[in-house]
Amino acid sequence: MGMDQKQDVLRLPAERLYEHELEALKKADKDALPSGWKLSPKSVLTFITGGKVGGVEITPKYIGNRRLVEMAIATLLTDRALMLIGEPGTAKSWLSENLTAAIHGDSSKVIQGTAGTSEEHIRYSWNYAMLLAQGPSDQALIKSPIFRAMESGGITRFEEISRCASEVQDALISILSEKTLSIPELDRELSAARGFSVIATANTRDRGVNEMSAALKRRFNIIVLPAPSDIETEVGIVRKRVGEISANYELNASPPDDEAVRKVVTIFRELRNGMTIDSKDKVKPPSGVISTAEAISLLTGSMALAASFGNGTITDEDVAAGLQGAIVKDEEKDRLVWKEYLENVMKKRGSSWRSLYQACSEMNG
Numbered sequence: 001m002g003m004d005q006k007q008d009v010l011r012l013p014a015e016r017l018y019e020h021e022l023e024a025l026k027k028a029d030k031d032a033l034p035s036g037w038k039l040s041p042k043s044v045l046t047f048i049t050g051g052k053v054g055g056v057e058i059t060p061k062y063i064g065n066r067r068l069v070e071m072a073i074a075t076l077l078t079d080r081a082l083m084l085i086g087e088p089g090t091a092k093s094w095l096s097e098n099l100t101a102a103i104h105g106d107s108s109k110v111i112q113g114t115a116g117t118s119e120e121h122i123r124y125s126w127n128y129a130m131l132l133a134q135g136p137s138d139q140a141l142i143k144s145p146i147f148r149a150m151e152s153g154g155i156t157r158f159e160e161i162s163r164c165a166s167e168v169q170d171a172l173i174s175i176l177s178e179k180t181l182s183i184p185e186l187d188r189e190l191s192a193a194r195g196f197s198v199i200a201t202a203n204t205r206d207r208g209v210n211e212m213s214a215a216l217k218r219r220f221n222i223i224v225l226p227a228p229s230d231i232e233t234e235v236g237i238v239r240k241r242v243g244e245i246s247a248n249y250e251l252n253a254s255p256p257d258d259e260a261v262r263k264v265v266t267i268f269r270e271l272r273n274g275m276t277i278d279s280k281d282k283v284k285p286p287s288g289v290i291s292t293a294e295a296i297s298l299l300t301g302s303m304a305l306a307a308s309f310g311n312g313t314i315t316d317e318d319v320a321a322g323l324q325g326a327i328v329k330d331e332e333k334d335r336l337v338w339k340e341y342l343e344n345v346m347k348k349r350g351s352s353w354r355s356l357y358q359a360c361s362e363m364n365g
Helices: 003-008 019-028 041-049 066-077 092-104 128-134 145-152 171-178 214-218 231-249 258-273 292-309 316-327 331-344 351-363
Strands: 051-053 056-058 081-086 110-112 124-126 141-143 155-159 180-183 188-191 197-203 220-224
Touching (some): 019 041, 041 092, 066 081, 066 092, 214 220, 292 316, 316 331
Parallel strands (some): 081 220
Antiparallel strands (some): 180 188
C-alpha cells in the first residue's frame, strides 16, 4: 500500500498504523519466537507498553498496569483463549487489536458481537446460489473469521461477546476445547494450526448483555481491565488518544489545552463515581456510561467544531456542546441531573470554571 493510499483510509488497522514500530521490533528481536508468532513475548510487551528499540520510539498503546499486559501475553502462549473484561473506555478493544497486530500481524479477523450475531458468524456459512447449483463444496463455503484464524494459526478478535445470545456464545465451547471445527456437509474437520487463539472483550456495564455460561468462561483466562485509577492517568490517556485520532482525521484545530482536558476528565470522573474529586459532595450519576472513551470522543468532536465553525482553537462553547451530548442521553432524567451538577458543583468552582459553567447552562436550557 503506497503512502497516498494509506492516507486515503479513514482508519488504519494497528499493524499498518504502527508498521514502522513493528519492523524495528522485528529487526531487534533476539529472543525465540513462539510457534506462529511474529514477535517474541518481550517485544510484544514493548510494543504495547512503549520503549525504544534501535533508535525508534515505541509509543505506549496501553497506559495502565504492566502486569495485566504480561498476563494477557502469557495467556496467548498457552492453549487458553483470552477475555478482557471492563467498563466501556477501559481500552479493551484497543489492547485486543494491538496484541493481535504484534503477535499475528493481522488484526482484521473480527467478529462483532450483537443481538443479531448467529452461529454461522462463528463457524461458517454458504453461498446459497453456488450451494444450489453444485451442492456443498469448498468454493461455496464462506469462512468465518474464526475459520480463517484456525486455518492460518492466527488470532480472532471477538468484540462484545456478551452481547450475543447464550446459544451463539456456546458455539465457541467445542472450538476452544477441541481446537477443531466440524464441517459435516463436506465430511471433514478443520484442525487449528499452531498459533490459533481468540481474544474476546466483554462489557460490564451495557444494557442488553447476556450472561456467559460457566462452561464458556472456563475456556478463557479472564483479565479485568480497571478504569484509570487516578485523574493524572486518565488525563494522560485522553490527551494521547485525542492527539492520535485528530491527527488521523487531519482536523485543522489546535489540540485541547491541559486545562480543557483536565476539566472534562474531572466532570466525567465525578459523575461516574457519584462524588466530587475532593470527596466532599455527593453527585447524582446520569443514566448513560460516562467513560474515558466518551471523554476522548467529546474532545475530538470539540476540535472538529473549532476547526469547521471557529478559529481552530477550542472554546468553552465547543466543550459545552460536547458535554451536553455525552451526558444528556435520557432527555428528562439526565437534563435534571446535569442541571443539578452545574448548579451545585461547577458554579461553586470559582472564576476559572465560570465561562464553561455559563456555556453549559445555556446549552442545557
